Amino acid sequence: MKSIRIELPELPYLRCLYYAFIKLIDLDYADIRVVNNAVEVEARGDDIRPVLSKAIKYAIELGKDYEQRRLRSEFPLSGNDKKIFEKLKLVLSLGKHSNILNALENYSSIIKGINVNILQQAPANQSNVEFSPFQAFLLETYSLTRAPFFNGEYKHKLKMNLHQMMICIAGYIAARHSTSRIGDKSLTVMFLPINLKVTKSDFYMTIRNNITELPGMSPEEAVILWIALHLPKDFNEDMLVLGVEEPGQSMQLVSSITISNEFLLRAERLEKLRDQQEHVKELLRYALKKGVKPQPEIDDAIEYVKLLYLAVQEGYEREMLELALRSSRREVLLAYTNSQDTTIRRRKEIARKARMISTHLLKSM
Numbered sequence: 001m002k003s004i005r006i007e008l009p010e011l012p013y014l015r016c017l018y019y020a021f022i023k024l025i026d027l028d029y030a031d032i033r034v035v036n037n038a039v040e041v042e043a044r045g046d047d048i049r050p051v052l053s054k055a056i057k058y059a060i061e062l063g064k065d066y067e068q069r070r071l072r073s074e075f076p077l078s079g080n081d082k083k084i085f086e087k088l089k090l091v092l093s094l095g096k097h098s099n100i101l102n103a104l105e106n107y108s109s110i111i112k113g114i115n116v117n118i119l120q121q122a123p124a125n126q127s128n129v130e131f132s133p134f135q136a137f138l139l140e141t142y143s144l145t146r147a148p149f150f151n152g153e154y155k156h157k158l159k160m161n162l163h164q165m166m167i168c169i170a171g172y173i174a175a176r177h178s179t180s181r182i183g184d185k186s187l188t189v190m191f192l193p194i195n196l197k198v199t200k201s202d203f204y205m206t207i208r209n210n211i212t213e214l215p216g217m218s219p220e221e222a223v224i225l226w227i228a229l230h231l232p233k234d235f236n237e238d239m240l241v242l243g244v245e246e247p248g249q250s251m252q253l254v255s256s257i258t259i260s261n262e263f264l265l266r267a268e269r270l271e272k273l274r275d276q277q278e279h280v281k282e283l284l285r286y287a288l289k290k291g292v293k294p295q296p297e298i299d300d301a302i303e304y305v306k307l308l309y310l311a312v313q314e315g316y317e318r319e320m321l322e323l324a325l326r327s328s329r330r331e332v333l334l335a336y337t338n339s340q341d342t343t344i345r346r347r348k349e350i351a352r353k354a355r356m357i358s359t360h361l362l363k364s365m
Helices: 012-022 049-068 079-091 100-113 116-124 162-175 203-210 220-230 261-266 270-274 277-287 296-311 317-335 342-363
Strands: 003-007 030-035 038-043 176-182 185-193 239-245 252-259
Touching: 003 116, 012 038, 012 162, 012 185, 038 049, 049 100, 049 162, 049 176, 049 203, 079 100, 079 162, 100 162, 162 176, 162 185, 185 203, 185 252, 220 239, 220 252, 220 261, 220 270, 220 277, 220 296, 270 277, 270 342, 277 296, 277 342, 296 317, 296 342, 317 342
Parallel strands: none
Antiparallel strands: 003 038, 030 038, 176 185, 185 239, 239 252
């Protein structure tokens, strides 16, 4: 069996999890084509099964990397998820104390020897949908049972077979990147591909090797600039960056940010910021610290970053000048204020950095 057709789900988040799985496939060993509402994966050799097995093993490798970086290691399971996982362990012939990575390891071996006819039908088969999805896959559907005019008895009937469950598990583990915060909320950060653009880059290792931390998830402009400045210039993937509260009882979306290659093309002055990278990173780090209580220095940093986000893009010369004007004016005003006040000293330092960045950009015009 040389190829397999994987039908894509309609729900956008689930579709991104499928994309995340497909991004695990080594393009040295297979070609990928999007056909209508499906993806065809064709092996460059005679058999697609070792290619799929290798993709699953890559997800395991990424899961272990997540553990080694001392982030939350276990797959997030709600109380009901644990019952579903017990059923999954029975189907995969796993021991009582097995975890999600053990399940992927076992599935990787199953795929190598699975009957080709069963495998061909597996990703689209609706006749053997024996599993309710984990809460981690229900980001879009949880609220459907908790809306006005529903009495609580309504159930959103989404079911999956073994292969669909394992595709989503592998995609979720691969996309899980780090932890971050918005205010007092601790979030898991996920990087999800939003299309299957074929590039030379290893999507996951490029992101993990270059973005070792994400200080916060708000404001959006600071997140986009932080990520853009850390990624290589030739990395032209489109991504969805999610900040989620992982199950407890439900999967809660807190932040959703799209980073497109189109923005990177428009942001022609972004490369100039790399020359001032330490100043820019410190400004962004302040902006990303925003908490529940107002802090003048952080509010200043957010104001500068929002202008900077526009100033690096073609056609926004006015915002570049506005950044220079506001930062220099505030720096001068604060210079005549009590310098022993910690907040004032921070505001003055942030204004100085913003002024230096804007001056550098203006010189490049």
